[in-house]
Amino acid sequence: MMWELINKNKRRSVWLLLLMGLILLTFGYLIGEFFFGKPDTGITIALILWAINVLNCLTGYKSIITANNAIIAPREYFPLLYNVVEEMRIAANMTHMPEIYIIPERGLNAFALGVSPGKSAIIVSAGLLGGLDRDELQGVIAHELSHIANRDTLFMTFAATLLGTVFALTKGGIKGLNLTARTGGSRYQTNKSRSKSSSGAGNAYLLLVLLAFAVISPFLVRLLYYAISREREYLADASAVRLTRYPQGLASALQKIALNNIIPSTNQAT
Helix, strand or coil, X not given: CHHHHXXXXXXXXXXXXXXXXXXXXXXXXXXXXXXXXXXXXXXXHHHHHHHHHHHHHHHCCHHHHHHCCCEECCCCCXXXXXXXXXXXXXXXXXXXCCEEXXXXXCCCCEEEXXXXXXXXXXXXXXXXXXXXXXXXXXXXXXXXXXXXXXXXXXXXXXXXXXXXXXXXXXXXXXXXXXXXXXXXXXXXXXHHHCCCCCCHHHHHHHHHHHHHHHHHHHHHHHHHHHHHHHHHHHHHHHHHHXXXXXXXXHHHHHHHHHHCCCCCCCCCCC
């Protein structure tokens, strides 16, 4: 049953990802049409920005580790952590051991990074190690390894880059609209105003559509992003229970994390 849900969620997530891509291309089309008079130009800009974001995430995920002040966890200082990760790696049938990092903070926090099981990392806070017992730590590690094994980290990398690209285009589009308002119109609009076939009403309509899309699209993409994220969190919980065969460990860990009132210093963009 769980495997059916995982496969169903993957298929649905792909469709949602395609919808997010459609939003990005539509926004690029509108920007190209309004500012350049060439929709292809806006679409090209959108695709280039997304490609740069994806390339950065695929080749430089360690920059996220650096941004969170995480340091590599020496095995001799954290034998229990390595033992738990190794146990869960074997249970998940992962052939590669993920890199293990520590964040020096008191909050209870953990997350996984990587685009494949062979290129991945587990990051845990010092507070998590000190605040959980072995069974609870095992449940959390199993949850994070499930994200890697189920390729959630890869999928969410692409979803996050789409989200970030739409935000970047939104910010650029709004700045462009403000500049257009101050200067009396874009270069494309100015040239069209000299043509007998130009339509002021058409320009105004396009401006309204672009402005509305700039306001609505980030909220829509964020909604899709969190819808995908929530489903995958539930499935990671179910996978963790399968790996540990001890549901109470994960349940107890989640209760402690929920009751922890220390705001993590972890980079929120992560």
